Amino acid sequence: MTTGTSSCIFCRIVRGEMRAEVVYRTPTAVAIRDVNPQAPVHVLVFPTEHVDSLGEAADPGLLGSLLVTAREVAAREQVDRRGYRVVINTNAEAGQTVPHLHLHVLGGRRMTWPPG
Numbered sequence: 363m364t365t366g367t368s369s370c371i372f373c374r375i376v377r378g379e380m381r382a383e384v385v386y387r388t389p390t391a392v393a394i395r396d397v398n399p400q401a402p403v404h405v406l407v408f409p410t411e412h413v414d415s416l417g418e419a420a421d422p423g424l425l426g427s428l429l430v431t432a433r434e435v436a437a438r439e440q441v442d443r444r445g446y447r448v449v450i451n452t453n454a455e456a457g458q459t460v461p462h463l464h465l466h467v468l469g470g471r472r473m474t475w476p477p478g
Contacts, residue, residue: 402470441469
């Protein structure tokens with residue numbers, strides 16, 4: 363884990379240097395609307411502390427808090443009863459485009475399988 367970088371978009375949002383539509387916040391996580399939504403509900407949940415990816419995450423408590431935050435976001439967005447998906451892309455080949463651990467909370471439409 364590092365303390366964040368000046369160029370990391372999510373670190374800049376956490377520090378208040380960049381605007382985003384924040385839908386929920388805890389002391390350890392921020393949830394924002396995705397600017398390029400792939401579903402009617404598409405919220406990104408990321409830790410306030412910089413962690414490059416799931417592969418770099420070492421704190422089980424942090425990972426658990428991110429999942430609890432994702433569940434809370436689904437409830438607040440009213441997709442918890444019908445169904446929602448939580449996705450973590452890890453590294454470039456899996457589609458991670460921002461090198462800061464984040465979860466995608468997707469809902470509001472029927473999801474297909476297999477994804478991607």
